[in-house]
Amino acid sequence: MGREFVEIFDEWVHTYDDSVNGKDVEYKDVFVKYNEILQAVADVATGPVVEFGVGTGNLTEKLLSRGLKVVGVEPNRAMREVTAEKIADLTLIDGDFLEFKVGITPQSFVSSYAFHHLTDVEKARAFQIYAEQLPTGGKVIFADTLFDSEMAKQEIIAFEQKRGHANLVEDLNREYYTTVPVMEKLITDAGFTVEFSKMNNYVFLIDATKK
Numbered sequence: 001m002g003r004e005f006v007e008i009f010d011e012w013v014h015t016y017d018d019s020v021n022g023k024d025v026e027y028k029d030v031f032v033k034y035n036e037i038l039q040a041v042a043d044v045a046t047g048p049v050v051e052f053g054v055g056t057g058n059l060t061e062k063l064l065s066r067g068l069k070v071v072g073v074e075p076n077r078a079m080r081e082v083t084a085e086k087i088a089d090l091t092l093i094d095g096d097f098l099e100f101k102v103g104i105t106p107q108s109f110v111s112s113y114a115f116h117h118l119t120d121v122e123k124a125r126a127f128q129i130y131a132e133q134l135p136t137g138g139k140v141i142f143a144d145t146l147f148d149s150e151m152a153k154q155e156i157i158a159f160e161q162k163r164g165h166a167n168l169v170e171d172l173n174r175e176y177y178t179t180v181p182v183m184e185k186l187i188t189d190a191g192f193t194v195e196f197s198k199m200n201n202y203v204f205l206i207d208a209t210k211k
């Protein structure tokens, strides 16, 4: 579910690590402090941990460095192949934010740069699923692009349009980037407390704890 953008990564897989390292001018601001952002997610996670939208495994490596048991969930086959090559003994399954059979009882769910692939209705459903599976005190730690308000989103899109970042503008209009208030409501409605920290001009750290 929420898999309508998966094929985009058949192409992007080849240059994705260049993008996160700032070599793609249009996405440079999105990936400012990329490694710090991933580290911030990894630092709060407790194991066993389920990671969604693993991509090329950059967050996975940080989770494993902390000695956490990780099950990766990634719907794109090319991404799974790249990550399996990088991290030989990782348990990595085909699945998505809403449908995943991980065979463990997770203490936390984590993700970076991926939750915007779900509509807001799907995001709410996802948090309800995580609430059912986590113990009290269990965590959902997601880093993703969010906007303070719909007006702030439109201002950034206009700014990127003006400086000629057509691919980024298309992405921001195509996918389901939401706002902090919308995200806060759907997370608290599912039975979590939540804190948001702004990490760069696009990305927030979402730190949710099951009540």
Ligand SMILES: C[S@@+](CC[C@H](N)C(=O)[O-])C[C@H]1O[C@@H](n2cnc3c(N)ncnc32)[C@H](O)[C@@H]1O
Residues within 6 Å of the ligand: 001, 002, 003, 004, 005, 006, 009, 020, 052, 053, 054, 055, 056, 057, 058, 059, 073, 074, 075, 076, 079, 095, 096, 097, 098, 111, 112, 113, 114, 117, 118
């Ligand atoms: C922008 S990449 C992020 C990769 C990595 N987490 C990172 O921080 O660099 C988004 C990833 O989410 C995956 N994805 C797309 N739709 C998804 C869904 N519905 N559920 C889980 N992952 C999804 C894509 O295949 C891709 O690997």
